[in-house]
Amino acid sequence: xxxxxxxxxxxxxxxxxxxxxxxxxxxxxxxxxxxxxxxxxxxxxxxxxxxxxxxxxxxxxxxxxxxxxxxxxxxxxxxxxxxxxxxxxxxxxxxxxxxxxxxxxxxxxxxxxxxxxxxxxxxxxxxxxxxxxxxxxxxxxxxxxxxxxxxxxxxxxxxxxxxxxxxxxxxxxxxxxxxxxxxxxxxxxxxxxxxxxxxxxxxxxxxxxxxxxxxxxxxxxxxxxxxxxxxxxxxxxxxxxxxxxxxxxxxxxxxxxxxxxxxxxxxxxxxxxxxxxxxxxxxxxxxxxxxxxxxxxxxxxxxxxxxxxxxxxxxxxxxxxxxxxxxxxxxxxxxxxxxxxxxxxxxxxxxxxxxxxxxxxxxxxxxxxxxxxxxxxxxxxxxxxxxxxxxxxxxxxxxxxxxxxxxxxxxxxxxxxxxxxx
Ligand SMILES: Cc1ncc(C[n+]2csc(CCOP(=O)(O)OP(=O)(O)O)c2C)c(N)n1
Ligand code: SF4
Numbered sequence: 001x002x003x004x005x006x007x008x009x010x011x012x013x014x015x016x017x018x019x020x021x022x023x024x025x026x027x028x029x030x031x032x033x034x035x036x037x038x039x040x041x042x043x044x045x046x047x048x049x050x051x052x053x054x055x056x057x058x059x060x061x062x063x064x065x066x067x068x069x070x071x072x073x074x075x076x077x078x079x080x081x082x083x084x085x086x087x088x089x090x091x092x093x094x095x096x097x098x099x100x101x102x103x104x105x106x107x108x109x110x111x112x113x114x115x116x117x118x119x120x121x122x123x124x125x126x127x128x129x130x131x132x133x134x135x136x137x138x139x140x141x142x143x144x145x146x147x148x149x150x151x152x153x154x155x156x157x158x159x160x161x162x163x164x165x166x167x168x169x170x171x172x173x174x175x176x177x178x179x180x181x182x183x184x185x186x187x188x189x190x191x192x193x194x195x196x197x198x199x200x201x202x203x204x205x206x207x208x209x210x211x212x213x214x215x216x217x218x219x220x221x222x223x224x225x226x227x228x229x230x231x232x233x234x235x236x237x238x239x240x241x242x243x244x245x246x247x248x249x250x251x252x253x254x255x256x257x258x259x260x261x262x263x264x265x266x267x268x269x270x271x272x273x274x275x276x277x278x279x280x281x282x283x284x285x286x287x288x289x290x291x292x293x294x295x296x297x298x299x300x301x302x303x304x305x306x307x308x309x310x311x312x313x314x315x316x317x318x319x320x321x322x323x324x325x326x327x328x329x330x331x332x333x334x335x336x337x338x339x340x341x342x343x344x345x346x347x348x349x350x351x352x353x354x355x356x357x358x359x360x361x362x363x364x365x366x367x368x369x370x371x372x373x374x375x376x377x378x379x380x381x382x383x384x385x386x387x388x389x390x391x392x393x394x395x396x397x398x399x400x401x402x403x404x405x406x407x408x409x410x411x412x413x414x415x416x417x418x419x420x421x422x
Contacts, residue, residue: 002036002056004029011050017169017193018048018116024174025086025114028181029057031174039084042071044093047123047195048116051088065089065097068104071111079230081184085111092121094152095130101152105159105186110228112180113188115152118195119211126198131190133215137202149215153190157222161186165221168212169193176221185228192217247283250399255287255391258311262323262340263385264333265378267295267304271333274378275306278386280404281396282310290318294336303336310391326362327385328352329369329377350385352377372418376411383419394419 004026012018029039039057043049045064052059062070067087074085094101094115101113119136121127126139131152135144157164162185165176169191180187192215194200194208203211212219263278265271272293279289290309296302307320321340324347328334334341334355341349345361353366365388372380386392401407 001030001033004036004039004056005054006056007054010054012047013195013197015194015196016047016122017118017191017195018051020169020173020193021048021088021114021116021177021191022051022054024172024177027174028178029084032178032181034084034181038082039086040071040074040078042067042074042085042087044087044089044097045123046090046093046116046121048088048090065093065095066100067093068097068111068113069100071113072100072104072107072109075109075111075229079110081110081228084181086181087111087113089113089115090122090129091115091117091119091131092127092129095150098130098150098152098155101156101188102159105156105161105188107229108160108162108185108226110183110185111187112177112183113156113186114177114180115188115190116193117152117190118193118199119149119215120195120198122195122198126195126202133211133217135214136199136211139198139202142202149217151217153188153217153220153222156186156188157224160226161188161224162226162228163187163221163223164189166190166192166217166219168209168219170208179221183223185226247280249286250284251286251393251396253282253285253287253312255285255310255312258309258313258315259325259391260320260323261308261310261325261327261385262305262320262337263308263327263329263378263381264303264305264337265329265381266332266374267300267302269304269330269374269378270376271304271306271329271378274382275308277379277397277400277404277406278382278392279308279310280400281386282392284396284400285392287312287392288315290315292318303332305333305336323347325350325385325389327381328355329381330374331355334358348389350381350388367422368418372411372414376415379410380415380418383415384422387419387422 036057043052044067120138128138131149132145153164163183292307295304322343328351347362349362352369369377369381
């Protein structure tokens with residue numbers, strides 16, 4: 001069986017309590033013989049959240065404090081109890097998103113929330129959170145926190161959780177985690193632990209066990225027998241995908257095996273639009289597709305990359321490590337995709353002729369994508385890709401543009417002319 005962790009050297013500072021939690025979750029998944037592909041880890045923002053790169057299961061990394069809301073959404077979509085949904089959240093995230101936890105407990109959603117309570121915001125430098133105990137020194141309360149922390153366990157249990165526990169993160173904590181993961185309903189474990197980098201440094205004379213005791217929050221577990229959330233039969237939500245119009249198959253594909261494509265250029269140069277048109281054209285040829293966009297938070301500057309999978313059969317994993325085709329239209333795109341291009345041992349690199357060609361095992365085709373004008377260079381590159389590979393036909397792309405009413409907004413005549421010279 002695939003283990004939950006893909007490494008034993010986890011990305012935390014030496015002695016960080018987060019390490020113990022991750023290793024104990026892995027131990028439980030292994031002990032219960034839960035298939036990691038039936039496990040969905042929803043991680044929050046913070047040091048604990050960087051665990052997802054060390055996990056072999058499905059992972060979702062959300063906004064700070066929103067992990068339980070994301071997990072709730074997943075549970076609404078997947079009610080089957082064999083699918084284990086485990087939230088990894090810090091004390092910071094747990095109090096920023098307190099209401100999400102309360103709502104999940106109130107509905108008794110079948111999921112497990114593991115609160116990594118190291119009494120402070122670790123990742124941002126040791127600030128107080130809503131769970132910081134009175135008297136505990138943080139960078140925002142160097143003389144000791146003057147406030148009382150929430151009793152998250154009491155609140156979750158009062159809200160309606162099936163199982164709640166508060167434990168000290170020392171030694172083997174797997175039995176409590178096992179109990180939580182096997183609970184058919186909402187479970188929350190608050191694990192008190194320490195952040196050596198800030199917690200110990202700011203509270204040098206204090207022992208961890210004494211801090212736990214002084215917090216005034218009881219160690220223990222609380223449980224009740226309560227049915228987990230299920231949709232009332234009369235209100236079963238329809239699958240939203242069923243409401244989407246299906247792309248009509250107009251032509252049959254020539255593609256026999258899946259291909260992955262990375263289209264990389266600059267923000268404002270239509271990368272995502274071009275990828276959307278290309279994938280839609282592929283759908284009209286009966287292909288399954290995935291499309292993922294990446295760009296910096298500042299969406300108007302820097303790179304813009306689209307990762308595309310096209311396949312004659314269903315696609316179950318959209319991630320692309322090394323693509324079969326790389327289409328690079330600008331310096332930003334090259335910088336963002338350089339490592340992948342260098343990793344290509346075969347396939348084809350279509351690259352704008354103004355750019356330096358990286359060392360690669362891919363076949364190289366240098367083209368003048370930007371001759372058409374920077375703004376339309378990505379769309380032109382999509383046309384060139386179609387013409388050169390035949391994976392999607394040029395006509396299908398044109399049809400999508402015309403049928404979507406985009407023909408008068410895009411320089412189709414100019415593109416056709418330039419395409420004739422390729
Ligand atoms: C909405 C929002 N506010 C603030 C931040 C900045 N931020 C990033 S990590 C972090 C602290 C995380 O602390 P905690 O949730 O306790 O997790 P830990 O790092 O201790 O594991 C903060 C405040 C953010 N990413 N998002
Ligand atoms: S800063 Fe603190 S919480 Fe973050 S990894 Fe280091 S010890 Fe852990």
